[in-house]
Amino acid sequence: MQSPKRLRRRHEGTKGSAALVCLTALLPLVVAGGTMLAVVVRGRTALETELAKKSAADAASSGAQDALAKLQGDPDFTGSYDVDVGGTPARVTITSWTDDKVDNDELNGVDDPGEAGFVEIGTEAWVNVVTDGNGNRIDVPSRRFRGSADVLLKRLDANVAIAQSAYVDDELSDVDFQDAPFTISGVDTNLDGSAGPLPDIPGIGVPGDPAAISAQVAANASASVLGSGGSPSVVTVAETDVLTLMNHFIKAATIHFNGTDDDATGALGDLATMTPAIAHAHGNLRLHGGVTGCGMLLVDGDLVIDDKFDYAGLVFARGSITFTGEGGKSLHGALLTTGAILGKDLHGVERVTVEYSSSVLTTVSTKLANSYVLVSWTQR
Ligand SMILES: [Ca+2]
Numbered sequence: 001m002q003s004p005k006r007l008r009r010r011h012e013g014t015k016g017s018a019a020l021v022c023l024t025a026l027l028p029l030v031v032a033g034g035t036m037l038a039v040v041v042r043g044r045t046a047l048e049t050e051l052a053k054k055s056a057a058d059a060a061s062s063g064a065q066d067a068l069a070k071l072q073g074d075p076d077f078t079g080s081y082d083v084d085v086g087g088t089p090a091r092v093t094i095t096s097w098t099d100d101k102v103d104n105d106e107l108n109g110v111d112d113p114g115e116a117g118f119v120e121i122g123t124e125a126w127v128n129v130v131t132d133g134n135g136n137r138i139d140v141p142s143r144r145f146r147g148s149a150d151v152l153l154k155r156l157d158a159n160v161a162i163a164q165s166a167y168v169d170d171e172l173s174d175v176d177f178q179d180a181p182f183t184i185s186g187v188d189t190n191l192d193g194s195a196g197p198l199p200d201i202p203g204i205g206v207p208g209d210p211a212a213i214s215a216q217v218a219a220n221a222s223a224s225v226l227g228s229g230g231s232p233s234v235v236t237v238a239e240t241d242v243l244t245l246m247n248h249f250i251k252a253a254t255i256h257f258n259g260t261d262d263d264a265t266g267a268l269g270d271l272a273t274m275t276p277a278i279a280h281a282h283g284n285l286r287l288h289g290g291v292t293g294c295g296m297l298l299v300d301g302d303l304v305i306d307d308k309f310d311y312a313g314l315v316f317a318r319g320s321i322t323f324t325g326e327g328g329k330s331l332h333g334a335l336l337t338t339g340a341i342l343g344k345d346l347h348g349v350e351r352v353t354v355e356y357s358s359s360v361l362t363t364v365s366t367k368l369a370n371s372y373v374l375v376s377w378t379q380r
């Protein structure tokens, strides 16, 4: 007979086996449950990290946008400040490379001429974010994520050496107004019509033989091309790299026409207060309805100036410039084109006038020198 003790032991052994069988049967489920749990936890952490990093980077980026707006109002501002971006604080620092006693470009020493005009915006934002099981953000103090943006700007050099009132890049381009009255004048004239301070320059400048354009002007009894070097004042001048100039100023444009054929009405910059703006059309542009403006108008295609027009500054066109329709049209400053200058279907007796104005160009370039061109934007 087996002793009760031994029996008990065997019984316990059987119980142990049953428990083991039971555990084995459960194991795949437990493991599966554990794996799923681990995936959920890792997923949530990755989501939370991603969200927090993105929030921090977005906040830093918004801080940099705020700094850009600040510089637009006060181009000389330097220093640090905090800005609240939808509940997230961002620290913004604006530094002028010109005089910060730092060799920012690591070239030619501290605050050398190569650093002149550069302004750096640095922003930093810290975000605490954890998500709940539904992916909603909850704020807990346990995790912090840093976002930063570093933006480098350069002041715009808006000085253009103007050697004629109207520059026509191609000697074979037409300057044809179909007998309608027009004046292109290189006689320096202020915005109010009084005499400007500088000597006369040519009315029309061409980097080649001016004969063909001169003949077209002479054939129009209502044409008046005034200035130095002859009557009509159509003169050979040094070639101007119109496209390079345009590409330089396009970077500082604040008014954009992005279509292949766009219309503009209203104001392009403020003529009354001589507050310039740089407007850029990627394609052809038609002005109508009495456009006024101040600054620079850059047109990658053909420019059509319809109805009344009054503008102070520089007009650039890669294509032709056509004056048409009702109303007087005045440009105070200068124009440059790689195409033709045309007058078509001009109604009434009001003139098209393109008049060189050194004072207008100085005012425009001085004020535009307060604008910045984006050099680089780095975000983390
Ligand atoms: Ca410096």
Ligand SMILES: [Ca+2]
Residues within 6 Å of the ligand: 103, 104, 105, 106, 107, 108, 109, 110, 111, 112, 114, 115
């Ligand atoms: Ca340096």
